[in-house]
Amino acid sequence: xxxxxxxxxxxxxxxxxxxxxxxxxxxxxxxxxxxxxxxxxxxxxxxxxxxxxxxxxxxxxxxxxxxxxxxxxxxxxxxxxxxxxxxxxxxxxxxxxxxxxxxxxxxxxxxxx
Amino acid sequence: xxxxxxxxxxxxxxxxxxxxxxxxxxxxxxxxxxxxxxxxxxxxxxxxxxxxxxxxxxxxxxxxxxxxxxxxxxxxxxxxxxxxxxxxxxxxxxxxxxxxxxxxxxxxxxxxxxx
Numbered sequence: 001x002x003x004x005x006x007x008x009x010x011x012x013x014x015x016x017x018x019x020x021x022x023x024x025x026x027x028x029x030x031x032x033x034x035x036x037x038x039x040x041x042x043x044x045x046x047x048x049x050x051x052x053x054x055x056x057x058x059x060x061x062x063x064x065x066x067x068x069x070x071x072x073x074x075x076x077x078x079x080x081x082x083x084x085x086x087x088x089x090x091x092x093x094x095x096x097x098x099x100x101x102x103x104x105x106x107x108x109x110x111x112x113x
Numbered sequence: 114x115x116x117x118x119x120x121x122x123x124x125x126x127x128x129x130x131x132x133x134x135x136x137x138x139x140x141x142x143x144x145x146x147x148x149x150x151x152x153x154x155x156x157x158x159x160x161x162x163x164x165x166x167x168x169x170x171x172x173x174x175x176x177x178x179x180x181x182x183x184x185x186x187x188x189x190x191x192x193x194x195x196x197x198x199x200x201x202x203x204x205x206x207x208x209x210x211x212x213x214x215x216x217x218x219x220x221x222x223x224x225x226x227x228x
Contacts, residue, residue: 009153034216036219041221041224042221043117043204043219043220043221043222044156044204044206044219045219046216046217046218049216090155090156092155098161098168098169099144099146099161099208099217100146100158100161100169101146101156101158101206101217102158103155103156103157104155105153105154105155106153106154106155
């Protein structure tokens with residue numbers, strides 16, 4: 001069965017500092033990995049995806065993610081955090097047969113001024 | 114095109130009542146998904162449609178839950194005899210035809226509170 005895990009329930013970062021939100025995956029075959037962000041009382045917004053190619057994927061709002069096959073990880077990163085980045089972040093793997101996304105439990109990012 | 118639309122945004126009901134939610138996907142998206150999200154958790158897959166065919170149902174979808182997509186466009190999710198444990202955010206998502214690795218587009222969800 002495919003799954004992703006987000007080991008941190010919460011990440012706290014000072015504005016202007018780099019941030020990392022961790023994700024590890026377990027799949028058979030090639031993984032198709034995604035990051036989504038959720039603001040309060042809103043649906044999920046797509047940030048970026050890894051399908052194949054470069055291990056460093058660039059996405060929306062200055063976010064990027066690094067795919068590491070040997071460590072089965074797909075960590076989300078941003079060089080300089082903004083207060084407005086505070087939200088819930090979800091890592092997900094896509095089932096290639098049905099296209100459904102299988103989500104991690106989420107990480108709450110808090111960026112303080 | 115205004116994205117995936119879900120109605121209502123909020124629903125408060127008494128235990129034992131039936132409720133129905135509606136999802137309008139992005140036009141021409143042939144894949145439609147329903148998810149349930151409880152506070153502090155990631156979205157959990159409920160069911161999946163390709164056009165009007167319901168191709169997968171999670172074991173989370175008890176016999177009190179039923180989903181339809183009669184003409185391959187909008188979809189409805191009905192919960193019969195609601196229980197307090199059904200209180201959650203119900204999310205709908207759609208994705209385009211023929212692109213299995215394309216992203217899912219999510220609606221803003223329907224927040225259900227069962228009293």
